[in-house]
Amino acid sequence: xxxxxxxxxxxxxxxxxxxxxxxxxxxxxxxxxxxxxxxxxxxxxxxxxxxxxxxxxxxxxxxxxxxxxxxxxxxxxxxxxxxxxxxxxxxxxxxxxxxxxxxxxxxxxxxxxxxxxxxxxxxxxxxxxxxxxxxxxxxxxxxxxxxxxxxxxxxxxxxxxxxxxxxxxxxxxxxxxxxxxxxxxxxxxxxxxxxxxxxxxxxxxxxxxxxxxxxxxxxxxxxxxxxxxxxxxxxxxxxxxxxxxxxxxxxxxxxxxxxxxxxxxxxxxxxxxxxxxxxxxxxxxxxxxxxxxxxxxxxxxxxxxxxxxxxxxxxxxxxxxxxxxxxxxxxxxxxxxxxxxxxxxxxxxxxxxxxxxxxxxxxxxxxxxxxxxxxxxxxxxxxxxxxxxxxxxxxxxxxxxxxxxxxxxxxxxxxxxxxxxxxxxxxxxxxxxxxxxxxxxxxxxxxxxxxxxxxxxxxxxxxxxxx
Numbered sequence: 001x002x003x004x005x006x007x008x009x010x011x012x013x014x015x016x017x018x019x020x021x022x023x024x025x026x027x028x029x030x031x032x033x034x035x036x037x038x039x040x041x042x043x044x045x046x047x048x049x050x051x052x053x054x055x056x057x058x059x060x061x062x063x064x065x066x067x068x069x070x071x072x073x074x075x076x077x078x079x080x081x082x083x084x085x086x087x088x089x090x091x092x093x094x095x096x097x098x099x100x101x102x103x104x105x106x107x108x109x110x111x112x113x114x115x116x117x118x119x120x121x122x123x124x125x126x127x128x129x130x131x132x133x134x135x136x137x138x139x140x141x142x143x144x145x146x147x148x149x150x151x152x153x154x155x156x157x158x159x160x161x162x163x164x165x166x167x168x169x170x171x172x173x174x175x176x177x178x179x180x181x182x183x184x185x186x187x188x189x190x191x192x193x194x195x196x197x198x199x200x201x202x203x204x205x206x207x208x209x210x211x212x213x214x215x216x217x218x219x220x221x222x223x224x225x226x227x228x229x230x231x232x233x234x235x236x237x238x239x240x241x242x243x244x245x246x247x248x249x250x251x252x253x254x255x256x257x258x259x260x261x262x263x264x265x266x267x268x269x270x271x272x273x274x275x276x277x278x279x280x281x282x283x284x285x286x287x288x289x290x291x292x293x294x295x296x297x298x299x300x301x302x303x304x305x306x307x308x309x310x311x312x313x314x315x316x317x318x319x320x321x322x323x324x325x326x327x328x329x330x331x332x333x334x335x336x337x338x339x340x341x342x343x344x345x346x347x348x349x350x351x352x353x354x355x356x357x358x359x360x361x362x363x364x365x366x367x368x369x370x371x372x373x374x375x376x377x378x379x380x381x382x383x384x385x386x387x388x389x390x391x392x393x394x395x396x397x398x399x400x401x402x403x404x405x406x407x408x409x410x411x412x413x414x415x416x417x418x419x420x421x422x423x424x425x426x427x428x429x430x431x432x433x434x435x436x437x438x439x440x441x442x443x444x445x446x447x448x449x450x451x452x453x454x455x456x457x458x459x460x461x462x463x464x465x466x467x
Contacts, residue, residue: 066118075405289422323381343383
């Protein structure tokens, strides 16, 4: 489809009310706040369901895996059948996921709920990004995307603390059940919002081959990333998993280029700013691996409880929520390159400060952690809205949700790769030296590489348009 493809457009005089934007923010928070809060709940869930924590590994990781697999095809589908319709459908799916998890009496029911939560996230995120594209003009879109980003990055930053507080106060089930009235509210708030979708006189033809190849490829990639460290990166299993992924990628690209209605519209990558923003987003999200290594090190290397370790990251929460709108305003004034580059450089500072594990005094190191996490939140706050607006705002209107799906898939893949690579370095150095302080130094410090690459890619965007 070209950018001249006719589409069902919102009325020219439509002004998106705050209630509709709030409903979209509730939709994305289903995953980023409620679904991501499961980590601190694992001991309580295990005790209640009578299972060991290792047996909860599948439901723990399933939501993220399902979201990563389905988010790109869900974006393309939203462009064709309706972004508002897909958002409403995603809310229904999310409600079911929360109900299954909240009332689960067995691991099997919990798995069903986690699958539905991941599917809801995959549906809602690109669909709502597409709606923001058409509900707001170029002047007002960055502000709307800032609030959308607060509902994702902001909620993610407090999800662990939220889950821990809920589990210790009213019980782990409420971490999921509390989402249900908010989902109902979001559905009601969207009752009068206008639809937006592509109109085509061509017969819909589902890209079955592309979808199958995508699933097999991403599952193989997930196995390589998640199991590579335990299998050995050069083992037969790891090489086979990566080989299958490479083969699927080799098949996927020409299939998508030829299909009239592809799962992923790869023509979006013909636009330099979209490619740059998506690649920079991949590198930035890979730095989540720093946080995973840090929380492990604070507990095992510095003797902190899980809650105390989480509280040491509060400066990240405060700064990311405070700086998202600052990044938006800098982007509107100077274009996206400056805030995105500054965001990457802030992550360089984060990596350097947190890697100072040679500091023996706990109080001094914890001060470095608070400062470093503040830089992480600052970097993400500056980066989030300009990058999202560059990827989605620059896309043709008939491909807005598809662009959002690809952009958010880069987030998922970046996070998965980053966690695996940082943990692999941490584990490898730990095995070689038997010194957790040195292992954490290398595991965290290598974040300088991805942060620098993000800044360089952002700089290559050049003098992109403002806003």
